[in-house]
Every structure is written in C-alpha cells, then in structure tokens.
Amino acid sequence: MSLLSLSQVSFAIQEHQILKDISFDVEEGEIIGLIGPNGSGKTTLFNVISGFLKKSTGSIFYKGGEISKFSPSQRARLGMGRVFQNFGIFKEMTLEENVLVALEALPKAERQELGDLNKIVSATLEMADLADFAKKKAGSLSGGQMRLLEIARTLESGKELFLLDEPTAGVSPKMTHQVAGIISKLKEQKKTVLIIEHDLPFIAKICDRVIVLDVGEVVLEGKPGEVQKSKKLQEIYFGADPTT
Numbered sequence: 001m002s003l004l005s006l007s008q009v010s011f012a013i014q015e016h017q018i019l020k021d022i023s024f025d026v027e028e029g030e031i032i033g034l035i036g037p038n039g040s041g042k043t044t045l046f047n048v049i050s051g052f053l054k055k056s057t058g059s060i061f062y063k064g065g066e067i068s069k070f071s072p073s074q075r076a077r078l079g080m081g082r083v084f085q086n087f088g089i090f091k092e093m094t095l096e097e098n099v100l101v102a103l104e105a106l107p108k109a110e111r112q113e114l115g116d117l118n119k120i121v122s123a124t125l126e127m128a129d130l131a132d133f134a135k136k137k138a139g140s141l142s143g144g145q146m147r148l149l150e151i152a153r154t155l156e157s158g159k160e161l162f163l164l165d166e167p168t169a170g171v172s173p174k175m176t177h178q179v180a181g182i183i184s185k186l187k188e189q190k191k192t193v194l195i196i197e198h199d200l201p202f203i204a205k206i207c208d209r210v211i212v213l214d215v216g217e218v219v220l221e222g223k224p225g226e227v228q229k230s231k232k233l234q235e236i237y238f239g240a241d242p243t244t
C-alpha cells in the first residue's frame with residue numbers, strides 16, 4: 001500500500017482550473033521532487049494534500065484511508081508534516097527554547113504522542129548541526145542557520161511524510177548542502193519526503209523520483225536522470241526547440 005495516493009485530484013477557484021486530474025502514488029521512504037515553472041500549481045498541490053485547500057474533485061488516500069474531508073490538524077495527527085517558513089524564530093530566546101516553544105504550540109493530541117520533548121529538542125538541534133549552540137540566543141545565528149533551525153523543527157516532530165516547499169530558496173550554497181544533509185538523514189530514518197525545488201542538480205542528487213507539473217497537470221514523471229534529459233522538460237522550461 002502506498003503511503004500517499006492521489007487519484008484524479010483537481011482544484012478550481014471559480015472558473016479557474018488550477019490543478020487538473022493529478023494522480024500519483026508516493027511509497028513509504030521515497031524522496032520525491034516536485035518541479036515545474038512558476039505558477040504551475042506546486043504550492044497549491046501542497047495545500048490540497050495538507051488540507052489547507054479543499055480539492056474540487058478526486059480522491060486523496062493516506063495509508064489507505066480517504067482523507068479529503070480531514071482538516072489540516074487531523075492530517076497532521078496522522079503523520080503529515082508541512083514545513084512552514086517564517087513561523088518565527090524568537091531572537092531573544094535560546095535555540096533550545098525556540099524548538100520547545102514550537103513543540104508546545106502543537107495541538108495537545110499531537111504533542112502528547114511525542115513523548116519527552118527535551119529529547120526531541122536535542123534531536124532537532126543535532127539534525128540542524130546546531131547542537132553546539134543550544135544555549136545561545138537565536139539572534140546570534142546567521143540567516144541560513146535560522147532557516148535550518150526552522151526546517152529541522154518540523155522534521156523532529158514525529159511526522160512520517162514531509163512536504164517541503166522550496167527549502168533552499170535564498171540560502172547560500174553551503175546551506176543548500178546542509179539542507180541536502182538533513183534530507184539524507186530523513187531518508188536514513190525511512191521518512192517520506194515531497195520536496196518542491198527549482199535547483200535541478202539539487203533535486204537530482206537527493207530524489208528517488210521526480211514529478212513535473214505544468215499548468216496544473218502532471219506532464220512527466222521518472223528518475224531524476226531520465227527527467228533531466230527529457231526533451232519535454234526543455235520544452236516546458238524553455239519552449240519548444242525551433243529546429244525540430
């Protein structure tokens with residue numbers, strides 16, 4: 001059984017069809033890259049999967065159960081994690097306190113399933129390579145380190161499926177490398193990741209499979225190497241080759 005399965009999922013606002021008949025399966029432990037030009041519907045698809053937007057038609061299954069009617073927090077309780085950027089890092093608090101505050105902000109039912117929060121705080125800082133700074137104020141971190149802390153904070157919150165929307169946007173090449181490191185750690189833990197990224201070499205390095213969206217439709221799917229070489233991908237990003 002697939003961990004996540006979308007069957008002919010569509011989403012429309014008024015007359016405007018934003019997602020059209022999206023179908024794909026995600027197996028447990030897979031790292032999947034979701035790519036496509038700006039405005040192709042990637043973020044909307046994440047919103048539909050995590051429940052912040054209600055699909056118009058189609059079905060969404062998580063661990064075999066239909067979840068379309070579930071609220072975002074019910075989906076989170078089932079193990080879906082969405083990384084929100086800019087949830088806020090409190091600069092006057094230490095790194096430990098920042099992670100703890102985010103965990104304490106989770107709905108009670110989710111928090112109780114986590115067990116010892118202090119253990120999770122340590123694991124989170126470890127994950128972001130920031131354990132040495134645990135007692136330091138977050139204000140002393142670089143912008144990139146803060147981003148890593150934000151990402152890691154969601155990743156250690158007991159989830160199974162992670163939806164990461166452009167985690168490397170605006171971070172330095174060194175930080176991009178660290179984000180890749182975090183994703184490999186998730187893979188080692190057999191977690192499942194759907195990641196939206198513009199950086200194709202990054203996607204090729206970390207993903208098992210790539211799904212390409214264009215104008216709200218899945219137009220290509222395959223191993224990173226195959227997708228990267230595909231003529232279709234060139235067409236989507238750069239227009240049809242005039243010589244053919």
Ligand SMILES: Nc1ncnc2c1ncn2[C@@H]1O[C@H](COP(=O)(O)OP(=O)(O)O)[C@@H](O)[C@H]1O
Pocket residue numbers: 013018036037038039040041042043044045
């Ligand atoms: N709340 C909304 N109301 C109207 N149009 C929207 C809304 N959200 C997204 N769109 C439109 O849906 C399309 C897909 O957007 P989005 O999912 O943000 O694309 P991507 O993340 O791939 O850049 C765009 O044309 C965008 O303008």
Ligand SMILES: [Mg+2]
Pocket residue numbers: 042043044
């Ligand atoms: Mg987007």
